[in-house]
Amino acid sequence: xxxxxxxxxxxxxxxxxxxxxxxxxxxxxxxxxxxxxxxxxxxxxxxxxxxxxxxxxxxxxxxxxxxxxxxxxxxxxxxxxxxxxxxxxxxxxxxxxxxxxxxxxxxxxxxxxxxxxxxxxxxxxxxxxxxxxxxxxxxxxxxxxxxxxxxxxxxxxxxxxxxxxxxxxxxxxxxxxxxxxxxxxxxxxxxxxxxxxxxxxxxxxxxxxxxxxxxxxxxxxxxxxxxxxxxxxxxxxxxxxxxxxxxxxxxxxxxxxxxxxxxxxxxxxxxxxxxxxxxx
Ligand SMILES: [Zn+2]
Ligand SMILES: [Zn+2]
Numbered sequence: 001x002x003x004x005x006x007x008x009x010x011x012x013x014x015x016x017x018x019x020x021x022x023x024x025x026x027x028x029x030x031x032x033x034x035x036x037x038x039x040x041x042x043x044x045x046x047x048x049x050x051x052x053x054x055x056x057x058x059x060x061x062x063x064x065x066x067x068x069x070x071x072x073x074x075x076x077x078x079x080x081x082x083x084x085x086x087x088x089x090x091x092x093x094x095x096x097x098x099x100x101x102x103x104x105x106x107x108x109x110x111x112x113x114x115x116x117x118x119x120x121x122x123x124x125x126x127x128x129x130x131x132x133x134x135x136x137x138x139x140x141x142x143x144x145x146x147x148x149x150x151x152x153x154x155x156x157x158x159x160x161x162x163x164x165x166x167x168x169x170x171x172x173x174x175x176x177x178x179x180x181x182x183x184x185x186x187x188x189x190x191x192x193x194x195x196x197x198x199x200x201x202x203x204x205x206x207x208x209x210x211x212x213x214x215x216x217x218x219x220x221x222x223x224x225x226x227x228x229x230x231x232x233x234x235x236x237x238x239x240x241x242x243x244x245x246x247x248x249x250x251x252x253x254x255x256x257x258x259x260x261x262x263x264x265x266x267x268x269x270x271x272x273x274x275x276x277x278x279x280x
Contacts, residue, residue, distance in 0.1 A: 004226055004234075013134075013228040038132045040278035045129060045136060048144070052122060056147020063150035063190065066157035070183060073164040077172050089177045093184030094240060100185075101192045102237035102244070106253055109232055111260070113271035123148075128275045134228055137197045145193050153186040188239050196238040199224040216240070230276070231269055 036042070079086070108127040114120045126148075129136055137145065160179055164172065195218040198209055202221070213220040219241045226244075227235040234253060235244040247253065257268045 004229055009225055009229055013225060013230070036133050036136065038278075040128070040132050040275040043278070045133070048125075049121070053143065053147075055122075055151065056143050059151025059154060060143060060147050062154050063157060066154065066161055067186070067190075070157055070160050070164065070179075073161075074176075074179065074183060077169075077176060079173075079176060082177075085177055086180050089181040090184040093181045093186075094188050095242065096181075097185050097188030097192065098237045098239040098241065098243050100189060101239040102247065105238055106236040106256075109236065109272060110253075110257060110268045111266065114275070124271075128272060131228070131230075131232055131272060132276055132278075134200055137193075138201050140197070142194075145197050146190065149193050150190045153190050156182060157186055192239045195219045195240070196224070199238070216242070232272065233269070 036045075105127070108124050109131070112119065112124050114125050114128055116124065160182060163175065163179075167175065198205060198213065199219045199221050209218075212218045216223070217240065219238055223241045223244070224235070224238065227238075234248050235241070236253065237243045237247070260266065261268060
């Protein structure tokens, strides 16, 4: 279910099947509206630093190791007779990941600015770049795409590993469902931007991925396109997208924005709009 018409989507978002060209230009100013030639997109892309790359690589490596260790522990302590509770916990983890993806994406899209110390360049910058050059994500490698999300899971996975090492079998048995919930949550949080990247990839995706998208197990392309209609004010969930329609129905994001604006006076998306209008 979409909240915008087919026409709205086509006219107000970038034609992503031309990922390096993007010749759509603003008729009055004769400058690119989107894509890698957009002045704002060029400036934002140039701000990806070596330090950031190191943080992403270290985060990814630690996370991989912890995922492997915890996975072995979960298999070792598996309780086959309680498979349906485990399944419910796993589904809860996936839904929670989708919700967090929406919350974090909404927060970064709507508030703050690239000029903020540390957070601006390290965290908000990619969100701004993504709106004016949505296909840049398809040119990012595995580390740039997934480094941040994997890094976020490290403290949680480390705490889980610590419990597996120090807890008695009885304590592990009692905590088992919770750990299943956290493990699936962590998996889907880590892979969120990979699913997001696939939702922008119009060429060369293997059949099993497009099948996952068609079955709506991961974020489908058409579904995510709704977010990419300026001014990017809805459909923020990018893991599976399952929560986008219900959250839109209850006006979750608009209500939250109205509350924050009346409390602080800050206008939603003012920094995002500034970057979109950049001409040099
Ligand atoms: Zn966005
Ligand atoms: Zn996107």
